Amino acid sequence: MIPRPVLLVVDDEPVVGAVVKRLADSVGFDVVVCASAAEAIAGLPGRPIHMAFVDLRLPETNGLDLLRQIRDTIPACEVVLMSGFATIDSAVEAIKLGARDYLSKPWTSIA
Numbered sequence: 001m002i003p004r005p006v007l008l009v010v011d012d013e014p015v016v017g018a019v020v021k022r023l024a025d026s027v028g029f030d031v032v033v034c035a036s037a038a039e040a041i042a043g044l045p046g047r048p049i050h051m052a053f054v055d056l057r058l059p060e061t062n063g064l065d066l067l068r069q070i071r072d073t074i075p076a077c078e079v080v081l082m083s084g085f086a087t088i089d090s091a092v093e094a095i096k097l098g099a100r101d102y103l104s105k106p107w108t109s110i111a
Contacts, residue, residue, distance in 0.1 A: 004028055004029060004030045005028070005029055005030070005050040005051065006029065006030045006031075006032060006047060006048060006049050006050050006051075007020075007024045007029040007030070007031045007032070007049075007050065007051045007052070007053065008032050008034065008040060008043075008049045008051070008052040008053070008054075008070075008077075009021065009024075009031060009032070009033045009034070009052070009053045010033075010034045010035075010036070010037060010039075010040045010052065010053070010054045010055060010058065010063075010066060011033075011035070011053070011054075011055040011058075011082065012035050012036065012055065012058055012059055013055070014035070016055070016082070016105070017033035017034075017035070018033075020033075020053055021033055029051075032047070032049075036058060036059060036060060037058050037060060037061045037065070037066045037069075038060060040052075040054075040066065040070075041066070041069055041073075044069075044070065044073045044074060045073070048074075049070070049074055049077050050076075050077060050078070051077065051078045051079070051080070051100075052070055052077055052078070052079045052080070053079075053080045053082055053103075054066050054067060054070070054079060054080070054081055054082065055081075055082050055083065056081055056082065056083035056085065056086075056090060056094075057083065057084070057085060063081050063082075063083070063094075064081070064090070064093060064094060064097060067079050067081060067094065067097050067098070067099055068097060071097065071098050078100040079098065079099050079100060080099060080100050080101045080102070080103060081094040081099050081101075081102045081103070082102075082103045082104075082105055083102070083103075083104060083105060084104075084105040084106065086102070086104040086105075090102075
């Protein structure tokens with residue numbers, strides 16, 4: 001049996017983690033939801049992460065810093081930044097840092 005790819009979701013809004021988990025579970029991902037960057041960083045070395053969805057604004061850090069840490073720890077991990085406060089500058093910086101994509105919240109087409 002082929003192991004399912006692992007998706008890390010880091011967002012301090014529980015509803016975002018729940019929606020992404022439900023959608024990703026249904027298409028074959030094992031989903032790990034973390035409410036903080038600290039929780040995500042603590043779990044990085046313990047499990048292979050294939051993809052990460054990271055909120056730009058987190059309580060104790062920002063998603064760009066977490067993106068850097070994920071890319072340093074697991075270079076092959078694809079990271080998507082999400083933000084309810086999207087700006088062109090933060091999107092450009094995210095892509096320069098190696099983000100796979102940058103999504104603006106709320107997601108009106110997902111329900």
